[in-house]
Amino acid sequence: MDRLSELEGTVLGIVWSDSPITRYAIRTRFLNSRSSHFSGSSGAVYPLVARLLASGLLSAEQSQQGKRPRTLYRLTQLGERSLRDWIVNVEGWMAAVEFDPIRARVFFLASLPKRSRRKFLREAGDRLDAEITETITHVKALTETKDTWAAWGARGALGVLRARRKWLREIEADES
Amino acid sequence: MDRLSELEGTVLGIVWSDSPITRYAIRTRFLNSRSSHFSGSSGAVYPLVARLLASGLLSAEQSQQGKRPRTLYRLTQLGERSLRDWIVNVEGWMAAVEFDPIRARVFFLASLPKRSRRKFLREAGDRLDAEITETITHVKALTETKDTWAAWGARGALGVLRARRKWLREIEADES
DNA sequence: CCGCTCATGTAACTGGTTACATGATTTA
DNA sequence: TAAATCATGTAACCAGTTACATGAGCGG
Numbered sequence: 011m012d013r014l015s016e017l018e019g020t021v022l023g024i025v026w027s028d029s030p031i032t033r034y035a036i037r038t039r040f041l042n043s044r045s046s047h048f049s050g051s052s053g054a055v056y057p058l059v060a061r062l063l064a065s066g067l068l069s070a071e072q073s074q075q076g077k078r079p080r081t082l083y084r085l086t087q088l089g090e091r092s093l094r095d096w097i098v099n100v101e102g103w104m105a106a107v108e109f110d111p112i113r114a115r116v117f118f119l120a121s122l123p124k125r126s127r128r129k130f131l132r133e134a135g136d137r138l139d140a141e142i143t144e145t146i147t148h149v150k151a152l153t154e155t156k157d158t159w160a161a162w163g164a165r166g167a168l169g170v171l172r173a174r175r176k177w178l179r180e181i182e183a184d185e186s
Numbered sequence: 187m188d189r190l191s192e193l194e195g196t197v198l199g200i201v202w203s204d205s206p207i208t209r210y211a212i213r214t215r216f217l218n219s220r221s222s223h224f225s226g227s228s229g230a231v232y233p234l235v236a237r238l239l240a241s242g243l244l245s246a247e248q249s250q251q252g253k254r255p256r257t258l259y260r261l262t263q264l265g266e267r268s269l270r271d272w273i274v275n276v277e278g279w280m281a282a283v284e285f286d287p288i289r290a291r292v293f294f295l296a297s298l299p300k301r302s303r304r305k306f307l308r309e310a311g312d313r314l315d316a317e318i319t320e321t322i323t324h325v326k327a328l329t330e331t332k333d334t335w336a337a338w339g340a341r342g343a344l345g346v347l348r349a350r351r352k353w354l355r356e357i358e359a360d361e362s
Numbered sequence: 363c364c365g366c367t368c369a370t371g372t373a374a375c376t377g378g379t380t381a382c383a384t385g386a387t388t389t390a
Numbered sequence: 391t392a393a394a395t396c397a398t399g400t401a402a403c404c405a406g407t408t409a410c411a412t413g414a415g416c417g418g
Contacts, residue, residue: 015377015378016285016287016290017377017378019290019291020290020293023290023291023293023294023297026294026297027293027294027296027297032396032397032398033397033398034395034396034397034398035396035397037397038396044282044283045282045283045284045285046279046282046283047284047285048285048378049378049379049380051378051379051380051381052397052398052399052400053378053379053380053381053399053400053401054377054378054379056398056399056400057377057400058377058378078385078386078387078396078397079386079397080396080397080398081397081398090297093294093297094297094298094302096291097291097294097295097297097298097306098298098302098305098306100288100306100309100310100313101313102313102316103222103287104287104288104310104313105288105310105313105314105316105317105347105350106220106221106222106317107220107221107222107317107321107343107346107347108221108223108284108285108286108346109192109221109223109224109284110284110342110343110346111192111279111280112276112280112281113339113342113343114192114195114196114199115195115199115272115273116335116338116339116342117196117199117203117335117336117339118199118202118203118269118273118335119273119335119338120203120334120335121199121202121203121266121269121270121273122270122273122274126270126274129274130273130274130276133276134276134280134281137276137277137278137280137281138281140278140281141278141281141282141283145283158296159292159293159294159295159296160293162292162295162353162357162360163289163292163293165353165356166286166288166289166292166350166353167283167286167289169349169350169352169353170283170284170286170346170349170350170353171281171283172349173345173346173348173349174281174342174345174346176345177338177341177342177345177346180341181338184338191405191406193405193406208368208369208370209369209370210367210368210369210370211368211369213369214368224406225406225407225408227406227407227408227409228369228370228371228372229371229372229373229406229407229408229409230405230406230407232370232371232372233372233405234405234406253414253415254368254369254413254414254415255369255414256368256369256370257369257370
């Protein structure tokens with residue numbers, strides 16, 4: 011295992027926080043996540059977990075007491091060390107500006123007539139507002155649990171959403 | 187051409203703003219961009235342009251006056267319409283929270299001893315500061331040109347970077 | 363004239379996705 | 391008892407990347 015991908019590191023983190031855990035449960039973490047970057051498709055998660063297992067970062071255990079048979083995964087010592095390395099190894103690209111489909115479109119807004127431009131800005135703003143509302147709920151829920159770091163994560167997402175919304179408003183103000 | 191990918195739409199936008207343009211020049215736009223999301227690799231751009239040409243969104247013209255031979259691309263009417271459609275068709279996922287590698291790591295910061303945690307936050311902050319400095323320069327440069335929308339785009343990126351930085355500071359304050 | 367930028371092109375790979383298939387257990 | 395959820399698994403695909411190769415023209 012030379013270098014963990016972002017998905018691999020994240021899965022390691024999920025196993026660390028929810029261990030012992032099934033692959034299905036790992037998937038649902040992505041499915042329920044506010045970020046749509048990873049789909050949590052079984053086609054991604056299953057082979058990935060197999061890889062981490064083969065590299066000795068995860069250990070598997072069969073559980074069969076009464077319930078349906080399922081495989082539970084845990085971090086090995088090596089896995090824990092790899093997780094910490096993955097987190098701690100900060101590189102320049104991690105601070106890079108991510109791709110924002112709304113921003114990508116703003117660059118070429120001059121190709122639209124003013125009315126379409128306004129409509130675009132309004133609709134994008136509405137979408138962001140909806141996302142912000144949902145994220146606020148999410149932050150509240152996480153703040154009530156004792157998972158401080160998940161709450162910080164959600165707050166980070168909220169901050170970015172609000173920055174995007176504020177920026178859109180500035181453009182709208184400039185347009186009118 | 188059923189539905190444009192983000193890269194396809196962006197390339198259409200680049201051709202719209204810099205037409206007539208070579209594929210190489212399209213690539214350098216990505217290479218010099220503040221976002222590292224698309225590499226602008228020839229392996230991506232060349233087949234993509236071929237696709238847009240085959241679908242009639244772009245037209246090609248050979249230029250051979252004295253200089254080295256090169257192919258110049260322009261938007262067709264259909265291409266212009268497709269660009270506008272691509273921009274104007276706002277969907278929910280566009281407002282979704284993007285993947286942030288720093289945030290992804292924050293979720294699992296509890297797995298680190300306090301000292302490593304502090305180090306992580308400091309280093310991530312430094313990376314963001316560097317990115318912010320460069321982006322400010324970028325915004326200034328674009329504000330001086332008359333490309334209002336490119337300047338707005340850059341300001342949007344800056345706003346997001348600052349939101350991420352602010353959020354990290356809040357965590358650091360909470361940690362001390 | 364040497365190295366850099368401009369310019370074009372492709373083969374191999376990769377890290378995912380979509381879509382499909384199966385079946386046990388739980389809940390309404 | 392039907393529908394939803396839990397749980398596992400794979401094949402086909404896809405939109406990119408990395409890496410490589412070539413060569414013309416330009417600036418120091």
